[in-house]
Amino acid sequence: MSSKRITTIGVVFGGRSVEHDVSIVTGQQVMRAFDKERFEVVPIYIDRDGKWFTGDALRDLKSFEKPVHTLDGVQEVILSPNTNHHGLIVNPLPSGLFGKSQIKRLDVIFAALHGTHGEDGTIQGLCELADIAYTGCGVLASALANDKIVSKVVLRQHGIPVLDAVSLSRAEWEEAPDRAVAHLLAVLKFPVFVKPATLGSSIGVARADDETMLRRNIDIASSFDRRVLVEAAFTGGVEINCAVLGGDHDIEASVLEQPITWEEFLSFEAKYLQGGEGMKSAERIIPAPLTEAMTQEIQEIAVRAFQAIDGHGTARIDFLVKPDTGEIFLNEINTMPGSLAFYLWQEKNMTAADVVEKLVKVAQAAQAEKRRNTYNYQTSLVSLTAARGLKGVKGTKRSASTE
Known part of the structure; x- marks a missing residue:
């Protein structure tokens, strides 16, 4: 019998996001991918109201057809920001004479949350406070990639x-x-795409071919986000996607794919509601039918872009390409792609189990690197202030002439 320590992984999914259901599917796929002999997988579900739960029943998709708090063995939890806990507080508000809380220690948080509070740096910040290693990009990279407006600025600079x-x-x-319309039309020509600044899975994204459609689509997009991006449409080309895996200067690019439904725009429904398998069910050509030179160029740009945002873990980077002219534009960086783009690594003989294990290793390496940083800097400021009093914090006294 092996004495090798089992790594405890908390897989977080669901969340307060319009991509809640997509996240449930991804979470189920991630949990199934882990080698159960080497990893203990703890399901952590966040419901639409923001309550956290754990329990074996959460490993089954059918469990989410009814309120999870009614399921046998499901308990409410919170991820404690207290670094001494290093994990979950199970039953954080105990009731009854024999009720009590327990600590469930975690080695790594595997974030399978999409959209708001998931891939925008929010859950990543909580993991930082808790001092627990977590998969995927850090706070800065997650927030950057999630913001379509700011990410364009950063990518242009690189x-x-x-x-x-x-x-x-x-x-x-x-x-x-x-x-606003006059300004938009002075810069851009129809057709354009209207997008909420910080949502994924094509939610709230729509094409506008005239001013009436433009106004309607801005109304829709602004209901999802307080900031909206209106972008020139890319015509006469194809979409090409490339996944990346790793961190720092050890980042690998996947085989390329071409979604063949892109010309009609791959909506949320097309991505996730056709057979329930997430992006895997969408029609695609793998590998994409491009020249070797263009394939290599796209892969190199994908790696550069991931490094530009200081990415770690994985991402699916979407490009718009005209193979006949050689034009290549980076469209989006998805730091929490649906199904984690498992299917793009199969061509490199990597299984889903290989991908999740690699992500855990990258997370642990990133955590070890952060622990090399100095977070304590001893000064005598508090003792000196205590001795002298807090006079300085009241601000400068105004002279009579200024009153």
Whole structure:
């Protein structure tokens, strides 16, 4: 019998996001991928109201057809930010004479949360406070990639080609819609795509071919996010996707894929509601039918882009390409892709188990690197302030002449 220590993985999925259901599917796929002889997998489900739960029943998709708190063995939990706990507090609000809380220690948090609070740096920040290793990008990279407006600025600065676009806020749109449209049309020509700044899975994204459609689509997008991106449509080309895996200077690019339904725009329903298998069920060509030179160029840009945002773990990077002219534009960086793009690694003889194990190793390496940082800096400020009093914090006294 092997004496090798089993690593405890907390797989977090669900969440307060419009991509809640997508996250449940990804979470189930991740839990099934782990080698149960080497990893203890703890399901951690966040419901739509933000309550956290754990229990074996959460390993079954059918369990989510009814409120999970009614399921046998399911308990409420919280991820403790107390670094002494290093994990979950099970039954954080005990009731009854014999009720009590327990600590479930975790080695790694495997984030399988999509959209708001999942791939925007929020859950990553909580893991940082808890001092627990976590898979995927860090706070900064997650927030950057999740913001379609800011990410364009960063990518341009790193010489990575992106499409022209204009951004506006919900307040600007509600206060002066005619002025906003005039500004947009002075910069861009139809057709355009209207996108909420910080959502994925194509939610709230729509094409506009005229001003009427533009106004309607901005109304829709601004209901999902306070900031909206209006981007030049890419016509006469194809979408090409590339996954990346790793961190720092050890990042590998996957085989490329071409979704063949892209010309009609791959909506949320097309991605996730056709057979219930997530992105795997979408029609695609793997490997993408491109020249070796263009394939290599896209893979190199994908790695550069991931490094530009200081990415770790995995991402699926979506490109818009014209094979006949050689034009390549980076469309989006998805740091929490549906199904974690498992299917793109199969061509490199990597199983889903290989991918999740690699992500855990990258997470542990990133955590070890962070622990090399100095977080304590001893000074005498508190003792000196205590001795002298807090006079300085009251601000500068105003002279009589200024009153």
